Amino acid sequence: MVTTTIIIDMFEYEFMNNAFAAAGIVAVVSGIVGYFLVMRGQTFAGHALSHIGFAGATGAGLIGLAPLWGLLGFTLAAGIVMGLLSDRISNRDVAIGVVLALALGFGLLFLHYYTSFATQATALLFGNVLAVDRAMIATLAVLGAITLAALGLIMRPLIFVSLQPELAEAKGVPLRFISTAFLAIVALAVSECAQIVGVLLVFTLMVGPPAAAQRVTNGLWNGLVLSAGLALSEAWLGLVIAYYTDWPVSFCIAVLSALGYFACLAAPALRADRTQDTHAAHEVAES
Amino acid sequence: MTAIIELDHATIRIGGRTVLADASFTIKTGEFIGVLGPNGAGKTTLMRAILGLLPPSAGRVCVFGRAPQRGDQAIGYLPQLRTVLPDLRVRGLDFIASSMHGERWGLSWHAHADRRIIDETLAAVGARELSQRPMCDMSGGERQRLLLAQSLIGSPKLLLLDEPLISLDARHQEVAIDVVRKVCRERGITVLFSAHELNQLLGTLDRVLYLGNRQAVLGHVDDVVTAPVLSRLYGADINVVRADGHIFVMSHGLDVERADHMHDHAGDGDGHDHHHH
Numbered sequence: 001m002v003t004t005t006i007i008i009d010m011f012e013y014e015f016m017n018n019a020f021a022a023a024g025i026v027a028v029v030s031g032i033v034g035y036f037l038v039m040r041g042q043t044f045a046g047h048a049l050s051h052i053g054f055a056g057a058t059g060a061g062l063i064g065l066a067p068l069w070g071l072l073g074f075t076l077a078a079g080i081v082m083g084l085l086s087d088r089i090s091n092r093d094v095a096i097g098v099v100l101a102l103a104l105g106f107g108l109l110f111l112h113y114y115t116s117f118a119t120q121a122t123a124l125l126f127g128n129v130l131a132v133d134r135a136m137i138a139t140l141a142v143l144g145a146i147t148l149a150a151l152g153l154i155m156r157p158l159i160f161v162s163l164q165p166e167l168a169e170a171k172g173v174p175l176r177f178i179s180t181a182f183l184a185i186v187a188l189a190v191s192e193c194a195q196i197v198g199v200l201l202v203f204t205l206m207v208g209p210p211a212a213a214q215r216v217t218n219g220l221w222n223g224l225v226l227s228a229g230l231a232l233s234e235a236w237l238g239l240v241i242a243y244y245t246d247w248p249v250s251f252c253i254a255v256l257s258a259l260g261y262f263a264c265l266a267a268p269a270l271r272a273d274r275t276q277d278t279h280a281a282h283e284v285a286e287s
Numbered sequence: 288m289t290a291i292i293e294l295d296h297a298t299i300r301i302g303g304r305t306v307l308a309d310a311s312f313t314i315k316t317g318e319f320i321g322v323l324g325p326n327g328a329g330k331t332t333l334m335r336a337i338l339g340l341l342p343p344s345a346g347r348v349c350v351f352g353r354a355p356q357r358g359d360q361a362i363g364y365l366p367q368l369r370t371v372l373p374d375l376r377v378r379g380l381d382f383i384a385s386s387m388h389g390e391r392w393g394l395s396w397h398a399h400a401d402r403r404i405i406d407e408t409l410a411a412v413g414a415r416e417l418s419q420r421p422m423c424d425m426s427g428g429e430r431q432r433l434l435l436a437q438s439l440i441g442s443p444k445l446l447l448l449d450e451p452l453i454s455l456d457a458r459h460q461e462v463a464i465d466v467v468r469k470v471c472r473e474r475g476i477t478v479l480f481s482a483h484e485l486n487q488l489l490g491t492l493d494r495v496l497y498l499g500n501r502q503a504v505l506g507h508v509d510d511v512v513t514a515p516v517l518s519r520l521y522g523a524d525i526n527v528v529r530a531d532g533h534i535f536v537m538s539h540g541l542d543v544e545r546a547d548h549m550h551d552h553a554g555d556g557d558g559h560d561h562h563h564h
Contacts, residue, residue: 152394160389163382166366167437170338172358173390218378218421220395 010243015130019249022132022140023235026196027205029144031213031231033151033189034206035224036182038214040162043207044093045082045183048100049190050199052078055103057124057199058110067124068139071191071199074103079187083180127198127250129239140192147188154181159220196235197250204250205231208257212264230260290352291316291445291477292337294503297346299329299336305501306332309346312496312505314477316444319468320505321488322481324498325521325543330481331367333498334447337479338364350445358390363443365434367450367481376421379414380405383437404440412436412466428459435463439470446471446478452487464491485512486533512536 010016037046053071060070082096111121123131132140151158161168161178169175193202209230210223217223238253245252292314299307306329314320322330335341336348339355348355350362383405384397409415414432422430431451438446448467452460464480468491471478482488485495485508495512496505499520504511512534517525521538528535536543 153392156391156393156395157389159385159395163377163385164366167364167386168389170335170340170357170362170364170366171386171390214376216376218376218381218419220377220381223376 010240015132016239016243018132018134018137019129019239020236021137023129023196023239023249024232025137025140025144026192027209027231027235028228029147029189030193030202030205031209031228032224033147033186034231035210035213035227036151036158036162037186038207038210039159040182042183042186043203044096046186046190046206047203048082048096048103049075049079049183049187050194050202051100051107052103053187053191053194054124054199055106055110057194058107058114058121061120062110062114067120068136068191068195071194072143072188075187075191076184078103079183079185080180083183084176123198124194125198125200126248127194127196127201129196129249132195136195140195143188143192147185147192150181150185150188154178154185158182197253201250201254204254204257205235208261209234212261215261215264216267234260289316290314291318291350292479293347293349293352294343295347295349297336297343297348299332299341299348300344301332301341307498307503308501310503311346312503314479314496314505316477317475318493319471319478319491320480321485321492321495322479322498323483323485323495328498328500328520330498331449333503334364334449334479334481337445337447338362360441361444363438363441363446363476365438365446365448365451367453376423378418379409379420379422379425379433380418382422382433383409383418383440386437387440405436408436408440409433411439411470427454428456428462431455431459431463432466435466439476442474444476446476448478448480450481450483452482452484460487464488467491485536489532489534508534 011020034046037043053075056070056072056074057067058070059074060067078099122128157168157173157178160171161173161175165175189206190199190202193205197204210227212230213223213227217226234253234256238249238256241247241252241256242249290313294307294310294312296309296311297307298305298309322333324330332341336343337350337355339350339357339359342348342354350356350359380402384401385395387397387401387405406415406418409418412432412435414429414436417425417429417433420429422433425433431454435448435451438448446467451463451467455463464487467478467480470476479496480488480492488495489508492508494506495508496503497511497517497520499517500522502520504516504520510516512527514525514527517527517536521543523538525543526537528537
């Protein structure tokens with residue numbers, strides 16, 4: 001069994017084991033948090049948070065901290081501010097666009113003054129899951145647990161607020177608190193996700209799988225499970241493909257994410273076509 | 288019959304604009320009240336005040352004999368602004384379930400008892416089949432029936448329906464009115480039903496609450512829908528023409544209600560009309 005040996009081969013490298021563990025944790029968290037991000041139509045806010053995180057990560061490098069903490073600090077602060085200003089800003093793409101361009105600008109500035117850090121810029125932008133160590137896995141696991149626990153705590157009101165904000169307000173749900181807490185959760189998830197696929201490609205795990213899942217499921221829990229499952233399988237399959245082809249991991253995951261989304265986009269249409277065809281066939285038969 | 292909603296010299300302001308000034312009226316238990324008036328007259332604002340979302344800046348608003356409490360389970364509400372997430376394939380059942388105990392923390396589990404209540408309520412408005420259909424595949428009329436069912440969950444004593452007829456065609460408008468009338472008469476629910484057109488509600492409503500020009504007039508149709516009263520509320524010369532059991536509110540030969548209605552559709556039709564089939 002040649003394939004089996006090769007796959008076993010792969011797991012003889014510690015960096016591959018680490019990559020699978022880290023990508024697995026992050027994919028599940030991203031798929032679940034992303035599901036709500038897509039449901040609320042706030043994907044652009046998630047994108048902006050990752051760019052703001054880039055400035056944070058390079059800034060952290062400048063003062064000698066690990067990039068993850070800079071990412072976390074900046075995205076959390078930005079998420080909370082966006083949440084508090086939610087009525088005025090969070091749905092305004094222009095405002096978000098200006099802020100994220102500014103953040104990228106700052107990221108560039110920080111890189112400019114800390115040139116030895118520049119080699120890590122690519123890793124930040126496009127991810128470097130193969131360089132993840134045990135300590136990072138532990139950190140990601142703790143962060144992931146915190147993220148999911150916080151999401152679980154606000155899940156019920158979050159769904160209510162997302163589906164029916166007007167009624168939720170009337171029923172006494174604190175809209176601003178929920179949306180702020182949610183963006184803080186997104187900030188955590190973005191920071192984790194950026195460790196694997198990089199700030200520019202967080203969409204591959206946080207938007208692609210949930211968007212695909214929402215196309216083909218009707219139930220909330222089915223959608224959540226499918227979203228997490230898709231993210232996980234895309235991340236792991238991406239690692240396998242990268243191992244054999246030597247292509248960048250993030251590229252492989254990005255391709256799989258896009259393929260998964262387009263496949264699900266086409267699925268309901270195909271189903272509708274088929275029912276129409278059967279209808280047509282019946283009509284022909286009847287006439 | 289006891290008072291269920293009472294405004295006592297209430298002034299309601301929103302963003303520096305006075306919507307109602309020194310308004311007083313009393314709505315009694317079990318009444319079906321049609322809420323009418325020109326656009327921007329404060330129909331939605333009044334409902335928000337009754338819901339406790341907007342305290343009066345002067346005077347008193349009383350609901351069930353006390354100051355309105357936000358999140359009062361005894362009030363069913365169908366908001367006018369209805370966010371529609373076009374890409375989300377959420378089933379009718381899940382959509383309604385999201386509103387049940389939606390203010391509690393934690394994971395979104397729903398007990399079998401909740402599902403049974405949803406099923407029963409959907410059946411009461413003749414929409415049982417909607418529980419398994421995704422929202423984005425429903426027509427405007429079906430979605431409206433779903434929302435109506437939702438507003439009835441929790442056995443409310445008071446139902447606030449803000450423009451429930453918008454985006455429905457004439458036939459579905461009648462069906463919707465019939466359903467509300469039937470369910471609310473059976474259960475003794477007091478209804479505030481805001482609408483653009485009076486005529487469809489004529490056979491159903493007990494009294495009409497006409498808003499306009501920062502005033503509110505509550506009374507029987509024959510007393511309220513008259514040229515002098517409406518001219519005051521619209522701040523314009525209004526003629527009321529009665530013909531063939533219908534009432535037409537005209538300004539300079541134009542049907543005011545119909546013109547309002549058309550205007551409204553041009554303005555926000557996009558939000559509501561996505562999935563007309």
